[in-house]
Amino acid sequence: MSFFELIKKRHSTRSFQKKPVDKVSLDKILTAAESAPSAGNLNAYEITVVKDEGQKKSLSEAALGQTSVALASIVLVFSAVAGKSTCKYAKRGELYSIQDATIACSYAQLAAADLNLGSVWVGAFNEAEVSVAAKLKPGSRPIALLPIGHP
Numbered sequence: 376m377s378f379f380e381l382i383k384k385r386h387s388t389r390s391f392q393k394k395p396v397d398k399v400s401l402d403k404i405l406t407a408a409e410s411a412p413s414a415g416n417l418n419a420y421e422i423t424v425v426k427d428e429g430q431k432k433s434l435s436e437a438a439l440g441q442t443s444v445a446l447a448s449i450v451l452v453f454s455a456v457a458g459k460s461t462c463k464y465a466k467r468g469e470l471y472s473i474q475d476a477t478i479a480c481s482y483a484q485l486a487a488a489d490l491n492l493g494s495v496w497v498g499a500f501n502e503a504e505v506s507v508a509a510k511l512k513p514g515s516r517p518i519a520l521l522p523i524g525h526p
């Protein structure tokens with residue numbers, strides 16, 4: 376599949392089969408995300424992999440009850456870690472960390488599509504509740520959730 380076919384193929388999937396995403400596919404998705412460009416190559420973001428059913432349910436509740444989050448096999452939580460960038464770029468680093476996280480999430484979404492997996496970018500959520508549900512470290516701000524599974 377060419378790159379242009381891939382971007383045409385990708386669309387939001389909000390309902391998933393009860394079938395796990397295998398480790399090889401997950402590793403490919405994470406490798407793709409980590410290949411994304413980042414400001415100053417500082418990778419000022421973190422990806423938290425959530426597979427636990429209870430944690431996914433809590434994330435779904437934090438995302439205003441969106442069922443896609445609870446139904447997915449895995450949910451990737453992309454967080455901006457401003458401190459990794461502000462140490463070099465001062466205030467501007469806050470913006471860079473958000474950009475770093477969003478670009479990585481885009482790469483992950485395209486990688487999932489290439490593997491015939493479905494995903495949806497979820498941006499509507501309560502940040503504090505997501506931080507608790509995903510057990511994010513202090514200084515890690517959730518930017519996007521990416522539920523992934525078999526459509």
Ligand SMILES: Cc1cc2nc3c(=O)[nH]c(=O)nc-3n(C[C@H](O)[C@H](O)[C@H](O)COP(=O)(O)O)c2cc1C
Binds near residue numbers: 441500
């Ligand atoms: C920043 C951002 C936030 C989004 N938030 C949500 C969301 O909370 N829930 C959801 O179901 N879709 C969400 N979406 C997905 C969009 O609704 C979707 O990408 C858009 O309707 C286009 O459809 P497509 O992805 O199938 O091309 C979000 C997309 C972006 C880029």
